[in-house]
Amino acid sequence: MRYIALVFIFLLSLHAEEEYQLGKGVQIGSLPFYVGGYFSLDYKHTDNTDRYRVDDVAVMGYGDYDKFSYLIELEFKEVYVETHENGVKSTTHNDKLYTERLYLDYNFNENYMLRVGKYNSPIGFWNLLPVNILRETTSNPMSTNILFPKFTTGLNSSYMSYGEGELKVDVMLQHNNDISYEYNNYKMNEHYGFGVSYEKNDYTVKLNGGYFHNLNENIIQDNLYYLLLSAKYESSKYQILSEIGSQKSKNQYTTEYAGYIQGLYRFSEQHLGIIRVESYDDRVTAIDDDILIFGYTYRPLYPIAIKSEYQFHSQSDQNQFLFSFSVLF
Amino acid sequence: MKTAIIIFLSTVVLYAISFGDEYVVISNSKMKDLSTTQIKAIFLKKIAVIDNLDAVPVNLGAMDPIREKFENKIVEMNFERLKSYWAKEHYIGKRPPVSMQSEESVKAFVKNVEGAIGYINAKNLDNSVKVLYRWSE
Numbered sequence: 521m522r523y524i525a526l527v528f529i530f531l532l533s534l535h536a537e538e539e540y541q542l543g544k545g546v547q548i549g550s551l552p553f554y555v556g557g558y559f560s561l562d563y564k565h566t567d568n569t570d571r572y573r574v575d576d577v578a579v580m581g582y583g584d585y586d587k588f589s590y591l592i593e594l595e596f597k598e599v600y601v602e603t604h605e606n607g608v609k610s611t612t613h614n615d616k617l618y619t620e621r622l623y624l625d626y627n628f629n630e631n632y633m634l635r636v637g638k639y640n641s642p643i644g645f646w647n648l649l650p651v652n653i654l655r656e657t658t659s660n661p662m663s664t665n666i667l668f669p670k671f672t673t674g675l676n677s678s679y680m681s682y683g684e685g686e687l688k689v690d691v692m693l694q695h696n697n698d699i700s701y702e703y704n705n706y707k708m709n710e711h712y713g714f715g716v717s718y719e720k721n722d723y724t725v726k727l728n729g730g731y732f733h734n735l736n737e738n739i740i741q742d743n744l745y746y747l748l749l750s751a752k753y754e755s756s757k758y759q760i761l762s763e764i765g766s767q768k769s770k771n772q773y774t775t776e777y778a779g780y781i782q783g784l785y786r787f788s789e790q791h792l793g794i795i796r797v798e799s800y801d802d803r804v805t806a807i808d809d810d811i812l813i814f815g816y817t818y819r820p821l822y823p824i825a826i827k828s829e830y831q832f833h834s835q836s837d838q839n840q841f842l843f844s845f846s847v848l849f
Numbered sequence: 850m851k852t853a854i855i856i857f858l859s860t861v862v863l864y865a866i867s868f869g870d871e872y873v874v875i876s877n878s879k880m881k882d883l884s885t886t887q888i889k890a891i892f893l894k895k896i897a898v899i900d901n902l903d904a905v906p907v908n909l910g911a912m913d914p915i916r917e918k919f920e921n922k923i924v925e926m927n928f929e930r931l932k933s934y935w936a937k938e939h940y941i942g943k944r945p946p947v948s949m950q951s952e953e954s955v956k957a958f959v960k961n962v963e964g965a966i967g968y969i970n971a972k973n974l975d976n977s978v979k980v981l982y983r984w985s986e
Contacts, residue, residue, distance in 0.1 A: 543936045544944075556939055582942030587898055591942040627898040630887070654937055680895065682886040721925070756927050789929050822932050848936055 543823025543848045545580070552583035560652035560846035567837060568606050574599040576651060576846075578620065587628070593621040597703060619700045621671075635676040638699040642676065642690045642715050643668050643728040644750040644763045653846040656759075656784055656792065657815045658827045662800045663778035667765045668713070668746045669706045669732050673698045685720030692730065707735040713746075726750040728765075744769055759784040776801040792817040794829070810834040823848040871971035872915060874923065874982040875956065877963050883981050889924050891966055893934070894943045902964035906946035907955055909968070915952070919968045922984055 540546045545556030557579040564571040578595035594617055601612045623637030640648055646664045649655060664670070674694035681687040694711035701707045713730025728748040735742070748765030764779025778800035785793045794815035801808040815829035828843045874888055881900050883891075890896040892906045909916040911928075920926060926934065935945045949955050955967040960977045971983065 544939055554942075554944065558940075580940070580942070584897070584942075586903070589897070589942060629901065630890075630896045630899045630904075649937055649940065651940065654940055680890075682884060682890055682896075684886065686886060686890065686895075756930055822936050848939065 542821060545582075545849070552585045554582055556580050556582075556849060558651055558653050558846065558848045560844055562652070562658055562842060562844035565841040566839065570604040572602045574601075575844075578651070580621075587626055589625045589627070591621055591623055592619075594618070595620040595703075618703045620703060622699060630682070631680055633678040633680075635678070636674070638671055638673040639676055641669055641672045641692060641711075641713065642678075643713065643730075644726065644748050644765075645724075645752055645761060646763060651846075652827075652844055653823065653825050653848040656782070656794050656817060656827075657796065657813065657829050658842040658844040659813070659829060659831065661763070661778075661780040661782075661796065661798050662802075662809070662811075663748075663763055663765060663780055663798070665705055666775055666800070666802055666804075667748060667767045667778055668728070668730065669704055669708055669711055671698065671704045672711050672713070674711070685718055688715075688717045688719075690715040694732075706732060708732045709735060717750075722753055722755050724750075724752045724754075744774060757786050772803070774802075774804050776803065778802070790819050792819070807835075809838065869986045871983060871985040872918060872968060873971045873974055873980050874919075874966065874968045875959050875974070875978040876966040876981050877959055877961075878977075878979045879963050880966065880979060880981070883966075885923055885982060888966065888982060892924050892946060894938065894946070899964065905962055905965045907958055907965060907967040908946045908948045909952065909955060910948050910950050915968065915970060918986055922986075923968075923982070 545554045547554050559577045560575045562573050562575055575598060576595060577599055578593055580591065580593045582591040583589065596615065597618055598612070598614050603610050619638065621638055621640065623635050623639045625633055625635045627633050640650065642648060644664065646655065646661060647670055650660065650664070650670065652658065672692045672694050674692070674696060677691045679689040692711060692713040694708070697709050698704050698707065710733035711730065713728065715726060715728040717724060717726035729746065731743065731745050733742060734744050744767055746765060746767045748763060750763040753760045760781070760783050762779070762781040764777065766773065766777050767775040780796055780798040782794060782796040787793060794813070794817065796813040796815070798811040798813070799809070812832040813829055815827065817825055817827045819825050825846050828841070831838070831840050831842070833839055879902065887896065891899065891904045896904050898904060917928065920928070920931060924931070949958060952969040952973050955969055956973065956978060959965040959967045966981070974980065
């Protein structure tokens with residue numbers, strides 16, 4: 521990890537043409553190369569457990585040249601975790617560096633783009649901005665963890681059309697092993713998916729579907745199919761976000777349903793209130809739960825987030841309080 | 850007669866008040882015609898290449914009132930929403946448009962750079978650039 525820090529400091533010491541602003545990264549010299557990153561710390565409290573965690577420490581590099589653009593993101597995950605359970609303290613360290621994203625884009629024209637590499641699967645809205653600093657709550661909805669592969673390693677072809685609104689069609693293709701599969705929620709070697717979204721004024725709707733071949737031996741079903749319907753309304757004061765979907769094998773539902781609806785209100789630029797209702801029925805883990813979440817987020821500057829939330833679960837032993845501090849740089 | 854003069858003068862005054870400034874979105878002369886949805890997508894960096902040219906949007910300075918009008922009218926986002934939008938775009942490897950401090954600089958840049966697109970007050974317009982869209986406020 522110290523080598524990454526040294527490289528980062530060295531790159532920052534090079535003259536940049538633009539003045540640095542927090543949350544916007546920095547250009548390295550006059551090269552088409554920008555460096556940024558983020559980190560997050562969080563705290564979780566349940567009836568029996570307190571957990572302190574240095575969760576994400578990530579460095580990103582990106583740029584574009586002519587019709588090409590690229591992005592690489594390297595991340596340390598759960599760098600330090602300290603847990604106090606029924607009065608017993610335990611700690612874990614993880615200094616393994618993961619390749620979270622690594623891709624090259626080619627823009628044919630205003631309508632077509634091809635991506636090759638490892639990327640966030642363009643499924644729903646939440647999965648496109650999955651890091652703590654960019655999402656509105658410390659926690660992620662369960663539906664974003666269990667229904668579909670968060671990352672795809674392969675090709676992504678996009679078609680965009682601009683009429684009265686904006687139409688986007690995505691096709692995802694993976695027929696190989698993952699890059700850093702340990703970091704994906706599913707270990708897989710095949711993924712074929714599609715997405716269609718339409719945005720007009722403040723409204724966006726999106727439909728995703730796909731198939732993936734699961735290699736995780738803990739899950740008996742290896743051929744899994746998913747479907748996700750998403751909708752978003754956003755104005756300067758409000759945001760309403762909802763995603764609901766299902767996952768099944770050839771013979772049965774593995775997740776009959778999983779979804780959420782989240783409302784966000786901006787009291788001011790810095791202060792946000794969030795309410796989220798979630799529900800899911802996961803046949804693989806034999807867990808079904810309903811969750812009500814109240815959250816408050818304070819952003820003294822947009823790239824700095826201090827968040828707290830309380831979760832009420834239908835399984836009351838899962839009730840929990842979460843707090844986090846995250847920065848984008 | 851007196852009433853007619855009052856009505857006439859009132860009409861002139863009301864017309865003068867209601868007639869605001871006119872603004873134009875301009876591009877290099879080689880740019881094809883664009884819809885407002887396409888202009889918005891270029892300024893949000895959703896469109897990177899157009900007609901085989903690199904699309905190069907150029908803003909006025911952050912505090913410029915014409916920029917605020919453009920962002921509200923065409924981009925349909927206020928300053929705060931754009932700040933959060935560009936933080937999210939930083940995560941996916943995209944940068945906000947470059948900024949220039951004067952309308953003259955924007956016009957000169959647009960005139961000389963293929964694929965460039967900007968906006969100015971219509972009173973500063975000349976025939977060195979192409980007009981893509983007009984609006985008044």
